[in-house]
Amino acid sequence: AQSVxxxxxxxxxxxxxxxxxxxxxxxxxxxYLFWYVQYPNQGLQLLLKYTTGATLVKGxxxxxxxxxxxxxxxxxxxxSAHMSDAAEYFCAVTKYSSASKIIFGSxxxxxxxx
Amino acid sequence: NAxxxxxxxxxxxxxxxxxxxxxxxDMNHNSMYWYRQDPGMGLRLIYYSASEGTTDKxxxxxxxxxxxxxxxxxxxxxxxxAPSQTSVYFCASRPPLAVRTDTQYFGPGTRxxxx
Numbered sequence: 001a002q003s004v005x006x007x008x009x010x011x012x013x014x015x016x017x018x019x020x021x022x023x024x025x026x027x028x029x030x031x032y033l034f035w036y037v038q039y040p041n042q043g044l045q046l047l048l049k050y051t052t053g054a055t056l057v058k059g060x061x062x063x064x065x066x067x068x069x070x071x072x073x074x075x076x077x078x079x080s081a082h083m084s085d086a087a088e089y090f091c092a093v094t095k096y097s098s099a100s101k102i103i104f105g106s107x108x109x110x111x112x113x114x
Numbered sequence: 115n116a117x118x119x120x121x122x123x124x125x126x127x128x129x130x131x132x133x134x135x136x137x138x139x140d141m142n143h144n145s146m147y148w149y150r151q152d153p154g155m156g157l158r159l160i161y162y163s164a165s166e167g168t169t170d171k172x173x174x175x176x177x178x179x180x181x182x183x184x185x186x187x188x189x190x191x192x193x194x195x196a197p198s199q200t201s202v203y204f205c206a207s208r209p210p211l212a213v214r215t216d217t218q219y220f221g222p223g224t225r226x227x228x229x
Contacts, residue, residue, distance in 0.1 A: 009154060034217065043118075043204060043220035044157075090156060101172060102147070102208075102218060106156035 002027045002093050006105035014113045019063075019078040021108045023091030026072065033074040034092040034102070035065055044090065050074065061085070086112045116140055118221035120205050126227045127195045135190040135224050137205030145208040146188035147218065148172075148180060150201040157204065163188055195228045202226070 007022040025031055032051050036044040048059025055067040061084075065076045074091060091105040121136045139146065144165045149157040149172075159172030163182040177199060179191045188207075192199060202225050206218040 006156075041223075043222045044206075044218075045220075046217045049217055101159055101162060103159075104149075104157040106154060 002031065002095065002103050004091050004093050004103055004105035006089075006091050006108050008108055009106065010109045010111065012111040012113060013081050015083055016080050019076070019081045019085065019110065021076040021089050021091075021110065023065075023074045023076065023105060024072050025074060025091070025093045027093055027095065029095045031093045031095060033065075033067060034094075035059065035063070035074075035076050036090045036092060036104075037061075038088045038090065038107075040087075047076070047089070081110075081112050083112050083114070086110055118205055118207055118219050120203075120221035120224050122224060123222065124225050126229065127192075128229050129196060131195050132191070132193050133195065134192075135203055135205075135226075136187070137189065137221060138187045139205075139207040139219070140186065141207060141209065141219065142185070143207035143219070144185070144210050146182065147206040147208070148178075148188070148190045149204045149206065150174065150199075151204060151223075152201050160190065160203075192226075195226075197228045200226060200228045 003026045005024045034049045035047040038044045048057050050057050050067045058064045063078045088107045088109050090107050094102040118139045147162040148160040158174045161180040163169045166185045181189045202223045204223050205221040208218045
């Protein structure tokens with residue numbers, strides 16, 4: 001079975017500071033990993049994904065994440081937070097299959113202080 | 115392309131009433147999904163459909179039924195709504211592996227309140 005744990009339901013950082021959102025996964029097979037962002041009253045948008053190959057993946061809006069198999073982690077980072085980054089972020093895991101379920105974490109709400 | 119569309123955007127029901135949430139995608143995707151989103155619980159999968167004519171239960175299927183009417187449409191039905199079903203419901207679709215984008219595309223959501 002696959003699962004995702006996001007550490008911290010709410011993270012607050014100052015504008016310009018480093019953003020770090022934590023995600024650990026559990027998977028019996030090599031996972032596909034995703035980060036999604038949800039702005040208020042909107043659906044989810046894909047930020048970035050890891051499937052195979054390079055373990056450091058870059059996404060939209062300056063975000064990146066590193067797949068660390070030894071730590072079963074896929075933490076999301078951004079060097080310098082912007083006010084527009086305030087949103088809810090979801091980590092998700094699935095396996096390589098035509099219609100596998102995608103399992104989401106419980107989400108982390110990111111707030112940016114001026 | 116409109117992507118994934120959902121109707122209605124908002125709905126208020128009384129306990130015991132029934133309704134169907136509609137979802138359609140115009141991207142020729144095989145797989146479609148229904149999730150509910152509740153505060154602090156992330157997205158939980160209700161049902162999914164790997165292809166036209168097939169459906170499977172997710173984590174929280176009780177109280178719901180689904181129909182994969184055709185490749186484009188995947189509806190979610192609440193036969194007898196309960197207050198515990200107050201939530202935001204998201205539909206999503208996913209392209210076949212051959213496309214190799216391997217992500218899900220989400221609709222804008224339906225906010226359902228059951229009184």
